[in-house]
Amino acid sequence: MSTVNDREREDAASPDAPPLDDAQSVSRTRGRRLSRRPKLYTSYRQDMALLNTPSKRNAVLALLAFAAVSPWLFADSLLFIFAVAFAAAIGAIGLNLVTGFAGQVSLGHAFFIAVGAYTAAAFTGDPDVRHIGLGMQWVVAVPAAALTAGLAGLVISPLAVRLRGLYLAIVTLGLVFLGEHIWKEWRSLTGGLGAGRRGVIVEVAGARLDRAGELFGIFMTAQQKMFYVTLILLVALAILARNLTRSAIGRAWSAIRDRDIAAEIMGIPLTKYKAMAFGISSAYAGVAGALLYSVTRVIDPGSFNLLMSIQYIAMILVGGVATISGAIAGALFISFLPFITRQAPVLFPFIATDPALRGGGLINVFQLEGILYGVLIIAFLVLQPRGLFGLWIKIRNYWKGWPFSY
């Protein structure tokens, strides 16, 4: 990745963290905030805490509370997109680990998502039908998906040790094409192009979470349930990833990203850490794949293509490279973009819907939707090249300084 300055971002994220004088403060007030100065860090531990400012903590709690009630506010069609977006966010976090934090650009994410999706589908599949199915529980299938995809990631990680930058990107893209070939040929698993196979069956303790029905005595639609399922996994995996990046592993990754030779000289074993980055990232992709096709009911082998990989890259770029929250925001943005463009008929009621354009005009409204998709991505990145995270920083700083501009 074109060296995105992580340090700068972290600074921007916590500008009120003063430089520390550990030795002194740690000895006296480790972990305790001064009563009148809630924003003053008194220990390294506080600076590195998961949610290191009160506002961050409050914001996250508020967001989570809002998310928890969302299934009773939004229409099923939106909950469906949310569930897809949450699943995609898990994949985007995974990609951000390897690309944003460890600096290894991977266009092979679609392949690992496919591995996860097919593993989970095969584990939960009905043993009596034509396609491979083991009839196992969903709670087993998702970890299995993570494991299989993670192993696949480990296997290809040696490539990353040998190759750099765009070369690595296109080689991992080769993986996607090879994958497409494998999925096309392995029809007992995938059902073949065009028809596909049944996706992941979400059955936990006898309750079908991908179908409408009672859960804990409350009637919920499939979309409401899957919203919660994906949300819970997303929160858990996001916290895990955030912790990972705060640990020695995360620091090693950042060092490798910023200058791999320097990192090696400092005693960071490149092979090991790159392998870990690919393994963990792919495991996230595996979970994402399993969840995506818990929401969507059919897996078509044609889905795991170049476009899917690029969409994940777009998610982390739009959201903000090397931030967990950015990956989530980016996944939401990219997943909702088609929905937003589908509002085109409302905004442009004068554009014809007639596919034959009997009333004249250059394009119909569906073509306009497609064009808007491209235009919005371009416009967003041209105006806001640092992504949603950068936008957030700008807005926050504006209000912080208000009413003064600077």
Next chain:
Amino acid sequence: MSLLAQSLVNGLGQGAAYALIAVGFVIIYKSTYVISFAQPALMAAGATAVALLTVQGGFNFFVAVAITVVAAAALGFGIERSILRPMVGKPVFIVAIITLGLDVVIRIITNRFIGFEVRPMGDPWGLERTQVLGITFQHRHVAAFVTAGVILALLYAFFQYTRMGLAMRAAAFDQETALAQGVNVGTVFGLSWAFAAVLAAIAGVFIGAGSTIDQGTWVVGLKALPAIILGGLDSVPGAVIGGLAVGIVEALFATYQSTYMPWLGSNFSVVAPYVLMLLVLMVRPYGLFGTPEVQRV
């Protein structure tokens, strides 16, 4: 033996078109360090323009190509000036995703013009062929090969012997130094996009020659990806050799794989270039002709 020679000849014919697209990618990469995902769409747009001008517009094929070349150059220049110039100095992957957005936009507009029928290219070569020593040479393949050769020779001359070519090489070598020496780097960027668009359009013409184009033609543009990596991202000769190699590998696998390696599954020829790319990179991590990055701490 003649089967082998035949598939080599066919592969070279296809490969010439791939090489043209690949060179477009490389020219943009050299000047701006961006892989432009808009190339496939520009290719399809160029092919569509020629097809519409010849069959619907009734223009002579070569006139149609000339008009398209001028239009493509203007389009490439315009896109760079209006959309990509503000992004100079921004992370290259952001720019790459922007080109992807461009790709979507150009493709949908192109599809609108292709319409619901397939479009014959209206080229003079058609399916004519000549037998030499038991090997069939398709005229369109020969034309593609010769055209690619001429264009690349012209490009070489341009880069070697003109002031602007020198400026482009200088900018590719080191933008800031070139800027300090009075090179108008902006013009260089614009010109690279114009070149790339023209090359893509001509490649599109040869992809459609003797056949038809439809809304799916843009996919062929992706064949340039293994080609440029194979040859080395920043090497024009590398892109040419990469493109030809992709053509040949495809043809060889198409001819022999079902007989000798059926266990690879049907139609392995489509992915074979990627496998070749992988193998080459294991030995040479910067492709065959790419410049290794100087590593400093």
Next chain:
Amino acid sequence: MKHTMWRLAALVFLLALVVAACRADEDEPTEALPDDPDAVDEEPVDDEPDDDPVDDDPVDEEAMDVPGITEEPCPDGINEDNGCIYVGSLNDLTEGPFSAAGPLIQDAAEAFWRRVNEEEGGIGGYDVDISTYVRDNLYQPEVHSEVYQEIRNNIVAVGISLGSSPTIAVEEDLEADSMFAVPMAWNSDFIFSDIIAETGPNYCVDSMNAVDYYVDERGDIATIMSIHYPNDYGQDADVGVRIAAETHGAEHIGVQTPPGPENQGDAIQRIAAEQPDLVILTTNPTDAGAIVGESVAAGYDGFFIGHGPTYNVALLDSPAADAFLNFYWNVAPYAVYETDLPGYNAMREWLDLPEGILGNNFHVAGWVSQYPVKTALEAAAENDDLTREGILAAKQSLTAVEWEGTLPDEAGNYAGEPNERAVRASFLSQPDTEPESGVTNLELEFTGPTAQDYDFSEPCRDNY
């Protein structure tokens, strides 16, 4: 700072868009039925005015109990006094692989209902509308599922559902919603599902009939090659060719080929090497052009029969034109666009295509696809049960559909067993420069012995 404000404004606008489609405007889905009245009561924003025109259809106010049917007239309604029945369309309209077909299918389906509304005054006091709930599915099952959720509470059936895997992706939802779909895909899986209304013979049957017809006309054959895409379309067709080859004691050579004219080298070379008597093509027009044109130019003098989507009139302007005129027939579930039969005549009249758009097979597909919807709606209206359940039940008990000659009478037996449902008659045509669709009929409703005797106990593709 001005910029920031603008961006904030944009952000707020986007948020507004999102919130605009919130849970309130949805009638609780049919599955959320009676046992839990709270589900509806709990809606906190129930009385918030809805300012989003997309969802601001009369549906919401009028017909809480009958989703997809309103007493308000249709947006472009013809009969002012009629209510409106909404039929959905999930179609490949812009960039998917069938975006050259989707808009034509849509256009013809809209023309179909224009006619019903105008000539017959709608159905049971309602106009029928298929142009309001149209969504682009990009031919991806993921997108198809997503957009289905958007319209599921506003329609009574999915009149157009383009693609096999996309259609299968919403089958469970359709079942939960008591709706049926008309798939724009002809593989033999669909006769096994009772929430699907397939129209016409499947690819497998078409293949069988193509071989049988050729044998009828040109005498016995020793080798048949089937060049097909590696997808449901190609594989279903390939199995049909194999079954027909067995009937005739001919050798079957299956050649799978990837899409893209530049990838047809393998197929062309196999034709040259094996010189089969007959080649069945299951590709798209561009690839068929490459295969037919180049094989014939290389001296192949056998014969090609292609499936419906394999042919396009513009091939007759391409270098492969002569090869197509002399060595090619087409097999399809329908007759050609220009056929002089009541249904086709009405289609041409009501489509009234503008300059520059040529009538073709996909128009026929779109038009014909709406007959079962119409028949089911009429039956439900007759039973005085114009609800989703009533319409689905009506569809499931249909034994015949009034096709106006567009399909054989045996088609539309949705009450029958799969084997009875399967249509066994195909339409054959040959390239011709005269008509705008580029083909003229060779034989209407041809049923060969292979298809006649074949027992559809499972989808053909399962035996690939």
